[in-house]
Amino acid sequence: MLARPLRLMRSLLVLILIVTFVAACGGDDDDSTAAATATSPAAAEATSAPTEPPAEPTETATPEPPEATATTPPASPTTAPTATVEPTVEPTAASGQSLPVTVTDADGVEVTVTDTSRIVVLSGDVAEIVWAVGLGDSVVGTDISATYPEGAAALQNIGYQRTLAAEGILSLDPTLIIGGAAAGPPEVIEQLRATGVPVVIIADATGLDGVGSRIRSVAEALGVAPVGDELATTVDGEIADALALAETAESEPTVLFLYVRGTSTQMIGGIGTTADILIDAAGGIDAGSAANIQGYQPLTAESLVTANPDVLLLLTAGLESIGGVDGLMQIPGVAETPAGQNGNVLDFDDLYLLSMGPRTGQVLHDLILGLHPELGQ
Numbered sequence: 001m002l003a004r005p006l007r008l009m010r011s012l013l014v015l016i017l018i019v020t021f022v023a024a025c026g027g028d029d030d031d032s033t034a035a036a037t038a039t040s041p042a043a044a045e046a047t048s049a050p051t052e053p054p055a056e057p058t059e060t061a062t063p064e065p066p067e068a069t070a071t072t073p074p075a076s077p078t079t080a081p082t083a084t085v086e087p088t089v090e091p092t093a094a095s096g097q098s099l100p101v102t103v104t105d106a107d108g109v110e111v112t113v114t115d116t117s118r119i120v121v122l123s124g125d126v127a128e129i130v131w132a133v134g135l136g137d138s139v140v141g142t143d144i145s146a147t148y149p150e151g152a153a154a155l156q157n158i159g160y161q162r163t164l165a166a167e168g169i170l171s172l173d174p175t176l177i178i179g180g181a182a183a184g185p186p187e188v189i190e191q192l193r194a195t196g197v198p199v200v201i202i203a204d205a206t207g208l209d210g211v212g213s214r215i216r217s218v219a220e221a222l223g224v225a226p227v228g229d230e231l232a233t234t235v236d237g238e239i240a241d242a243l244a245l246a247e248t249a250e251s252e253p254t255v256l257f258l259y260v261r262g263t264s265t266q267m268i269g270g271i272g273t274t275a276d277i278l279i280d281a282a283g284g285i286d287a288g289s290a291a292n293i294q295g296y297q298p299l300t301a302e303s304l305v306t307a308n309p310d311v312l313l314l315l316t317a318g319l320e321s322i323g324g325v326d327g328l329m330q331i332p333g334v335a336e337t338p339a340g341q342n343g344n345v346l347d348f349d350d351l352y353l354l355s356m357g358p359r360t361g362q363v364l365h366d367l368i369l370g371l372h373p374e375l376g377q
Contacts, residue, residue: 099223106181106203107189113198115175116222122169122179123161125355126202127152129218130178132358133227141172143179148351166191178221180204205356206272208243208281208364212236214356231358238361242368246283249372255279256287256309256339259296260318266299266331268307274354275313282367284311301333311371312339315354316347346370 100114119138121127124145130136131149139152143161146152158168161183169177169192177192178200193199200221205214212232219228257275259267269275270286270293279286287307297303312328322328325345334340352363369376 096226097223098225101220101223101225103200103217103221105199105221106201109193109199109201111198111200111221113176113200113221113223118173118175119222120158120169120172120174120177121146121152122158122164122177122183124148124152124351125357126178126180126218128351128355128357128359129215130222132215132231133219133222133224135222135224140174141169143183145351148349148355164188166195170195170197176200176221178202178218207277208239208360211239211356211360215358235358235361239364240361242361242364243281245365245375246281246368246372249283249368249375251283251372251374253284253310253344253371254287254290254308255284255311255313255371256304256307256337257313258299258318260299260314260322262321267296268293268299268303269296270294274356278353278364278367279313279371281364282371284371299331301331301336304331304333305336307337309337309339310342311344311346312337313367314345314347315350317350319345319347 097116099116100112102110102112104110116135116138118140119130119135120141121130121139122143124143124147127139127142127146128148130139131152136149136151139155141156141158142152143158143164145161146155156172158172159165161179163185164183166188174197176198180202181204183189183201189199189201202214202217202221203210205211212235215232215235216225216228219225219231222228257269257273257279259265259269268288268291270288270291272295273288276286276289280289287309291303291307293303312334314328319325319328322331325343328345329335329340339345346367348363348366352359353367
């Protein structure tokens, strides 16, 4: 009788164990699911978090504008001539050359020149004078602003006059280095002087009455002072003739000089610039100077409208860099000016307009006729 209850008790105990085991297994499954659910948002956040925003574009460095007294503004690297041809003409002394000669240059340094058989010219405006006094065949290197005469642009390129390097210049084995006051940086000029090679820096012309003096300074350093004196006299005469022509003009247009190189460099010229000197001499009113702009300042739509010019004056390479007159009209503010509305735009070759050298009388004459077309009729 006792065996049957015992069997029932074991069966009941087994059943209780089975139920307990099943219940325990089911609880583990629920916990693991909850844990997975709890970690999912974090994982999703990690993968969908916004990525680091792209860095703000760094501001493009403002190109250095030409100095107020600079006669040759920076040339666009894209339009600069590529000099790859070594000079093949044997240097020949200009007629009547007398060496050695000792001069005091614009830096106050006394320099003795004994040999001009290999000249490196640091700036285009001075190169033009060197050629004009008959020493072009002795030049073995120039900077990229030397675009005139044609032979200058074909010589070894030493870079740009404001950012020169001594190594490139000295590699040409020069017997004389000569350039304008803008040539530099100053430490490079000092490095060149330290080598013992004669270095002559020519002062800029701060007015039309300084053009002849500048020509004479270059010629004196080259040992051809009489040639320079004759050329300077001719140029001074051409300038005087042009000034006399300007005095007969009855109009007095307001003229604004724009220095542009594409969209990255767009400046207004004002007081102390070569353009200011020429506009005034040509019988115009320099709008930049009238607006009290010192040297060069960035071009804005407001400044254009305020200047309200009758004529816009540009360098040819600069005008081409923005797509010609059509591109010029797209610059904000231009179309609102009388110059823009009437299409009064004048452009001249860079060196022709700003070199303050042998062709200054000619370009002044051309500028006068451009501003006062009635004088050419």
